[in-house]
Amino acid sequence: xxxxxxxxxxxxxxxxxxxxxxxxxxxxxxxxxxxxxxxxxxxxxxxxxxxxxxxxxxxxxxxxxxxxxxxxxxxxxxxxxxxxxxxxxxxxxxxxxxxxxxxxxxxxxxxxxxxxxxxxxxxxxxxxxxxxxxxxxxxxxxxxxxxxxxxxxxxxxxxxxxxxxxxxxxxxxxxxxxxxxxxxxxxxxxxxxxxxxxxxxxxxxxxxxxxxxxxxxxxxxxxxxxxxxxxxxxxxxxxxxxxxxxxxxxxxxxxxxxxxxxxxxxxxxxxxxxxxxxxxxxxxxxxxxxxxxxxxxxxxxxxxxxx
Numbered sequence: 257x258x259x260x261x262x263x264x265x266x267x268x269x270x271x272x273x274x275x276x277x278x279x280x281x282x283x284x285x286x287x288x289x290x291x292x293x294x295x296x297x298x299x300x301x302x303x304x305x306x307x308x309x310x311x312x313x314x315x316x317x318x319x320x321x322x323x324x325x326x327x328x329x330x331x332x333x334x335x336x337x338x339x340x341x342x343x344x345x346x347x348x349x350x351x352x353x354x355x356x357x358x359x360x361x362x363x364x365x366x367x368x369x370x371x372x373x374x375x376x377x378x379x380x381x382x383x384x385x386x387x388x389x390x391x392x393x394x395x396x397x398x399x400x401x402x403x404x405x406x407x408x409x410x411x412x413x414x415x416x417x418x419x420x421x422x423x424x425x426x427x428x429x430x431x432x433x434x435x436x437x438x439x440x441x442x443x444x445x446x447x448x449x450x451x452x453x454x455x456x457x458x459x460x461x462x463x464x465x466x467x468x469x470x471x472x473x474x475x476x477x478x479x480x481x482x483x484x485x486x487x488x489x490x491x492x493x494x495x496x497x498x499x500x501x502x503x504x505x506x507x508x509x510x511x512x513x514x515x516x517x518x519x520x521x522x523x524x525x526x527x528x529x530x531x532x533x534x535x536x537x538x539x540x541x542x543x544x545x546x547x548x549x550x551x552x553x554x555x556x557x558x559x560x561x562x563x
Contacts, residue, residue: 283404286432289423290408292454293466296475299486300504300518303528305542305555315562319344323357330553336360349374363387377401391415404428417442430456470494483507523548536561 287294307330315322324338339357346352351372357365364386371379378400385393397410406425411418418441425434432454438447452466452473461478475488484506491499504518514530526544533539540557 283429284427285401285403286406286425286427286434288399288401288406288408289425289434289436289450292425292432292434292452293464293473293475295462296464296477296486296488299477299484299506299516300488300502303514303516303530303540303542303557304518304526304544305528305540305557306544307553308555310557312557312559313562314559334360339365345372361387363391406434411441419447421447467493472496522546 286292309328310325312325313323319342321341321343322339323341325336327335327337329335337357337359339355341353341355343353344351349372350370353367353369355365355367359365366384368382369379370381373379379398381395381397381399383393383395383397385391392414394413395410397408399406399408401407404427407423409420409422411420413419419438420441421436421438423434423436425432433452435449435451437449439445440447448469450466450468452464454462454464456462460480462476464473464475466473466475470493472491472493473488474491475486477484477486479485485503486505487501487503489499489501491497500521502518502520504516506514506516508514512532514528516528516530517526519525524544524546526542528540528542530538530540538559538561540559542553542555544553544555546552
C-alpha cells in the first residue's frame with residue numbers, strides 16, 4: 257500500500273506542477289497503454305542488438321509479405337524463423353491481417369487481426385502459439401479507440417493459467433493518463449496494477465511517469481533541430497536510492513545514416529549506427545561497453561527488403 261501511495265504522489269506532483277505550462281483547446285486520440293512510454297523506450301533501446309547477429313529478409317508481393325530471419329546468439333546457437341503475412345481488405349467493412357510463422361525450435365505462431373469494422377475504432381486480435389505444450393499461448397484481445405480514449409481487454413492462456421488484463425488511457429488536452437489491471441482467473445487473484453501519465457510540454461517535448469509493480473519510471477524526450485534526446489530514471493518504490501539513470505540521443509546524418517548513443521549510471525556505454533547501403537539493404541551495428549566490468553557486446557543486423 258505504501259509503495260502505491262508513493263507512486264501516486266510522484267505522478268500527481270509531476271502532472272499538477274506542469275498543468276499550467278501551456279494550454280491546448282482540443283483533446284487528442286491517446287495511444288494504447290502499451291505504447292504510452294514507447295517513444296522514450298525506443299530512443300533508449302531500439303537498434304541496440306546486444307551480442308546477437310541477425311539477418312532478415314522481407315519480400316512483399318501485392319498483399320502478402322514473406323519474412324524469413326536467422327539470429328545467431330553469443331553461445332553460437334542459431335535460431336531460424338520464417339513467417340508469411342496476408343494484409344487485405346476483405347470488404348468495405350473488414351480489414352484482415354493474418355500472420356503465421358514457424359521457427360527451428362518447433363514453435364508455430366499465428367495471429368489474426370480484424371479492424372476497419374462496421375463500428376469505427378474497434379479491433380480484434382487472436383493469437384495462438386504452439387510448441388512445447390507447457391509453453392503454448394492462446395490469447396484473445398479487443399481494442400477500442402475513439403476521441404480521448406484508448407481501451408483494451410484481453411484473456412491470455414499460458415501454462416495452464418488463464419489471465420485477463422484491461423487497460424485504459426484517457427487524453428485531456430496535453431495529458432495522457434491511464435493504467436492496466438491484471439487478474440489471474442485460474443487462481444482467482446489480483447495481478448499487477450500499473451498506472452502513469454505523460455505530458456506534452458511542447459510539440460517536441462514529452463514527460464512521462466509510469467508505475468509498474470514496485471518500479472517507478474520517470475522519462476523525458478525532446479527534439480532540437482536534427483537531434484532527439486531522451487532520459488530515464490528507473491527506481492524502486494521501496495528505496496528511491498536504488499535507481500538507474502539512462503541518457504541517450506539520436507540524430508540523422510546528411511547521407512541518411514542514423515546514429516544513436518546512450519550511457520547509464522551503471523557505467524555502460526552504447527553506440528548504434530544504421531546505414532542504408534541501398535534502397536533495399538539496411539545494416540545496423542551496435543557496440544555496448546561495460547566500463548565497470550570491462551566487457552563489451554557487439555551486435556549486427558542486416559535487413560534486405562525486396563519488392
